[in-house]
Amino acid sequence: MSQVDRFFEQYGPAYKWYATGTIMVATISVVLSTTIVNVAIPAVMGAFGISAVQAQWISTGFLAAMTATMLLADWADRAFGMRLTMNAAMGVFLVGSVVGGLAPNETILTLARVVQGAAAGIVQPLAMIMLFKVFPPDKRGAAMGIYGVCVVLAPALGPWIGGVLMDAFDWRFVFYLGLPFAGVAILLSNLFLPGREQTGPLPAFDFPGVAILAVFLAVILSTLSNAQRLGWDSNMTLVGFMVSAASAAGFILWELHTDKPMLDMRLFANFAFVSASVVSFIMGAGLFGSTYLLPVFVQQIQGMTPTQAGLLLMPSGFVMLIVFPIAGRLSDRVPAAILIGIGMAIFAWSSWLMADANINTTFWTLAWWTVISRVGLGLVFPAISSGALKVLPRHLLGQGSGASNFIRQLGGAFGVNLLTVFIERRTVMHADAFAATQTSDNTTTMELLREVAGLMHSSGLPDTQLLPAAASYLGQTVVIQSSNAAFQDGFMVVFAIFVLALAPTWFMWRART
Structure with a gap:
């Protein structure tokens, strides 16, 4: 029983x-x-x-x-x-x-x-x-x-x-x-x-399989995360992908041939x-x-x-x-x-x-x-x-x-x-694309800057700070829209x-x- x-x-x-x-x-x-x-x-x-x-x-x-x-x-x-x-x-x-x-x-x-x-x-x-x-x-x-x-x-x-x-x-x-x-x-x-239902010695454990799997997960996920910063064609990124592919293939081959997968x-x-x-x-x-x-x-x-x-x-x-x-x-x-x-x-x-x-x-x-x-x-x-x-x-x-x-x-x-x-x-x-359109020739952008500057002027901001403050607001808007x-x-x-x-x-x- x-x-x-x-x-x-x-x-x-x-x-x-x-x-x-x-x-x-x-x-x-x-x-x-x-x-x-x-x-x-x-x-x-x-x-x-x-x-x-x-x-x-x-x-x-x-x-x-x-x-x-x-x-x-x-x-x-x-x-x-x-x-x-x-x-x-x-x-x-x-x-x-x-x-x-x-x-x-x-x-x-x-x-x-x-x-x-x-x-x-x-x-x-x-x-x-x-x-x-x-x-x-x-x-x-x-x-x-x-x-x-x-x-x-x-x-x-x-x-x-x-x-x-x-x-x-x-x-x-x-x-x-x-x-x-x-x-x-x-x-x-x-x-x-x-x-525990079974008696006797502990069943064999696949330590090599766990190790290979851990290497694969750690390398592939860190490579994908860092590729944007290092460059997708950088040596570190390419080596990371190679190690990931080799460890994935090694894991499959090991699990196929080990007695206790x-x-x-x-x-x-x-x-x-x-x-x-x-x-x-x-x-x-x-x-x-x-x-x-x-x-x-x-x-x-x-x-x-x-x-x-x-x-x-x-x-x-x-x-x-x-x-x-x-x-x-x-x-x-x-x-x-x-x-x-x-x-x-x-x-x-x-x-x-x-x-x-x-x-x-x-x-x-x-x-x-x-x-x-x-x-x-x-x-x-x-x-x-x-x-x-x-x-x-x-x-x-x-x-x-x-x-x-x-x-x-x-x-x-x-x-x-x-x-x-x-x-x-x-x-x-998207930020690059939006920023490229924010020029003096863009009537919508200029109108926004004037409105923001007017609101800040009415709130008591000095004239020398109106344009920088309006430009900062525009930059924040571009970031939010891009995100x-x-x-x-x-x-x-x-x-x-x-x-x-x-x-x-x-x-x-x-x-x-």
């Missing part, structure tokens, strides 16, 4: 809900830290005097570390048991949270986020493994929908609570919000999660799983990229406070609370490819609408567009989670769970990184990403039939 069977014997059918509640609390703590920091990005940039590309490492570092450790969950479960693994992961997460809140500079802050991400990468696959252990196959879609409630409840309330904490105290307090949930998760894990390549012999993996990657890129863009946009362009930026995301989060359980039940009855295709199309539509956002777009218009996007994601998430695993044999479920999450998070890390770099490049391009146009381009890229995802979704349908 397995330990899970003993828990069922002890607690009866209700045990599956005790186990689900335990992993939901743990997931809330790590998901809070994934998204809540986004509302603090502008404040961190100001506190440490860093650029947007440097600040994005606060999010990208977390996602990259989370990606690298996701594949360890299956091995850790077999080696140490779910209880000990969850306790260790939440303990490391607690340490990272405290260090992040006390960080004296951006380097320590980024390292703290990497520690948090490494712990979070273990937790989410463990949650999926546990759900598949306690729910029968015909109930797993509904279970994914219920579990998804915590995945969206944290992002719905977290940014708003984080914004309130920032406005009332300081940006550092956003790192402490997940601490109570982590403590409760450790307590519940000791009560309701099973220990961290990522079992047999998964990718299943065409339906491959199609689902491509969709997961694209979904991760679009989801995390857009979630990063929106709070930064409304604070930098529209001048919203962190609390307002958090409130903007609340309606969409509560809508997902309604959509997720419904979509979970539908995923047990409707082919996954249909739900995914509909959800991707809805999200693409919302991104198309968001590409028109500007400084004058109202709060509720932005909130409505965000609600539309989350309806689409609510349809996609349970379907992609259960659909990717339903096509696998039972002995590959642990590997499949880790691989599915790994691929989605890998897409998220690339999405945030590339969108930030893209927006920086587009901001410079606005760049963000619009970024949302259009997200739209294109989700339209592209419809192609592998169709392949999922073909693989099923």
